[in-house]
Amino acid sequence: MVGKVVRLALAMLLVAFWSEEGQALTESYEDPNKLKVWLTISARKRFVEVSWSNAPANQGDQLLVTREDALSFQTQLLPKHTPLAAFRNEEGSGQDDGSPSYMPISGFTARPETKSDTSEVEQKYWVANGGATEVVAAIEPRKGLNTQWFTTGLPFDYALSQNVTVQTGCYGFWASYINAQGNILAKTCLRAFPRWMNNLKSKIGEMRLRDLFIPGSHDSGSYRPNFDPLVRESLVTKYALTQDDDIRGQLMHGVRYLDIRVGYYRSSHDRFFIYHGITKQRPLQEVINQVRDFIYETNEIVIFGLKEFPVGFGKGLAVHRLLISYLRDQFQDLIAHPSLTWRASLRDIWARRQNVFLAYDHEAMVEEFPDILFGSVEQRWGNKQTWAQLETYLRNINDFDVSRFSSRPVSDMAELTPETWDVILDKTGGLRKMADNVNWRISQLYRNELGTNANIVSADFIRGTTLVETAIEYNARKIYM
Numbered sequence: 001m002v003g004k005v006v007r008l009a010l011a012m013l014l015v016a017f018w019s020e021e022g023q024a025l026t027e028s029y030e031d032p033n034k035l036k037v038w039l040t041i042s043a044r045k046r047f048v049e050v051s052w053s054n055a056p057a058n059q060g061d062q063l064l065v066t067r068e069d070a071l072s073f074q075t076q077l078l079p080k081h082t083p084l085a086a087f088r089n090e091e092g093s094g095q096d097d098g099s100p101s102y103m104p105i106s107g108f109t110a111r112p113e114t115k116s117d118t119s120e121v122e123q124k125y126w127v128a129n130g131g132a133t134e135v136v137a138a139i140e141p142r143k144g145l146n147t148q149w150f151t152t153g154l155p156f157d158y159a160l161s162q163n164v165t166v167q168t169g170c171y172g173f174w175a176s177y178i179n180a181q182g183n184i185l186a187k188t189c190l191r192a193f194p195r196w197m198n199n200l201k202s203k204i205g206e207m208r209l210r211d212l213f214i215p216g217s218h219d220s221g222s223y224r225p226n227f228d229p230l231v232r233e234s235l236v237t238k239y240a241l242t243q244d245d246d247i248r249g250q251l252m253h254g255v256r257y258l259d260i261r262v263g264y265y266r267s268s269h270d271r272f273f274i275y276h277g278i279t280k281q282r283p284l285q286e287v288i289n290q291v292r293d294f295i296y297e298t299n300e301i302v303i304f305g306l307k308e309f310p311v312g313f314g315k316g317l318a319v320h321r322l323l324i325s326y327l328r329d330q331f332q333d334l335i336a337h338p339s340l341t342w343r344a345s346l347r348d349i350w351a352r353r354q355n356v357f358l359a360y361d362h363e364a365m366v367e368e369f370p371d372i373l374f375g376s377v378e379q380r381w382g383n384k385q386t387w388a389q390l391e392t393y394l395r396n397i398n399d400f401d402v403s404r405f406s407s408r409p410v411s412d413m414a415e416l417t418p419e420t421w422d423v424i425l426d427k428t429g430g431l432r433k434m435a436d437n438v439n440w441r442i443s444q445l446y447r448n449e450l451g452t453n454a455n456i457v458s459a460d461f462i463r464g465t466t467l468v469e470t471a472i473e474y475n476a477r478k479i480y481m
């Protein structure tokens with residue numbers, strides 16, 4: 001059946017990746033039942049998080065975080081009377097109550113129940129690369145639990161993320177799962193995915209955008225450069241900002257669906273701005289520049305989803321026409337011509353070199369500008385305030401999914417939404433706290449259950465999820481029939 005995509009279960013697939021210099025990097029998309037480790041970044045405190053699944057969790061197993069690639073691990077002895085840090089709470093596993101689960105020191109081998117007193121015995125601890133690389137966090141998997149999600153006390157500096165280029169491989173942090181003998185059973189690192197679509201061309205080239213699992217960001221333009229939530233958080237930033245990376249950073253790290261909410265501000269130099277609700281965020285020009293530069297650099301395909309138009313558009317259509325003409329000037333030949341339709345395969349899109357889909361959430365405008373506008377991506381937004389409600393909603397829309405027969409993309413909006421009074425009274429603690437509450441669960445839900453048929457999945461603070469890696473893995477396992 002044409003266009004039908006099925007998942008090849010339990011297959012070990014090897015996909016060769018070529019970097020710009022022509023080096024072949026071999027990426028394996030293994031058996032989903034194999035031990036796997038992820039690194040993510042929490043939203044509230046921007047701590048490094050480490051998670052794993054299918055862990056043997058044997059006696060002596062450890063998850064070790066380093067700031068360089070660890071090729072091997074060795075033990076060293078810690079002198080007597082060395083103070084060790086203590087866990088503040090028993091179980092990290094994503095249930096972040098706000099305090100870091102673990103304060104890092106230079107490596108230790110066991111869960112340090114030693115509080116911070118001095119030890120009377122010599123302690124063994126792990127180092128990497130013969131002692132040249134220190135272990136900055138060590139976590140012992142809980143026995144009998146093969147899946148855990150843990151927030152470390154290691155701060156992540158978003159300046160590292162801003163420095164990422166298409167050439168960057170791993171950067172910042174590495175995590176290795178080792179056994180009692182120090183053998184590395186699985187490892188991962190923080191990394192970008194600037195060309196994941198092109199790298200999978202041989203597998204997904206014949207598919208439509210609707211056939212792929214595509215990471216998206218909710219309210220993509222609601223970020224603030226060089227913002228530190230631990231220093232400058234206010235009621236406004238708590239409920240307006242939804243991402244930590246700018247648009248370029250989001251795209252570099254794998255996002256391909258942007259949720260763009262434009263407001264119009266007649267009297268300012270930049271007339272169009274990104275809004276979240278009624279708060280003004282970035283100039284639209286900045287967002288467009290970053291999308292354009294990214295596409296020129298990578299040849300990836302981006303869905304630019306315009307919606308809401310919350311401020312300054314009024315009832316008439318004049319401002320819409322102004323915006324559309326501005327978009328045309330800005331993106332020019334990169335604009336996917338609607339004659340492609342949503343049924344176009346990635347190969348069709350690449351053949352035309354029209355990599356930006358302007359999906360415009362206003363039917364009259366789509367009819368008036370049939371040469372540049374696509375209809376909107378259907379956003380499936382549940383307006384949910386708790387994880388239990390959100391989980392039920394996400395399962396329902398995926399179980400009873402009539403839109404699967406259409407080629408128009410749909411986006412699951414996988415985030416919590418505060419109610420007005422919750423914002424005014426700051427009852428929920430802000431969007432960052434809400435994202436930390438659900439991002440690890442969303443990651444597991446799509447990884448374990450909903451990934452097979454997922455299309456676009458959009459989240460707040462996307463770096464706190466494993467959605468990008470999971471999407472790429474599911475896409476690599478798809479076969480076209």
Ligand SMILES: *[C@@H]1O[C@H](CO)[C@@H](O)[C@H](O)[C@H]1NC(C)=O
Binds near residue numbers: 157159160163
């Ligand atoms: C980012 O790159 C600049 C220029 O190469 C460098 O000076 C800076 O230290 C880098 N920032 C981080 C956090 O690595």
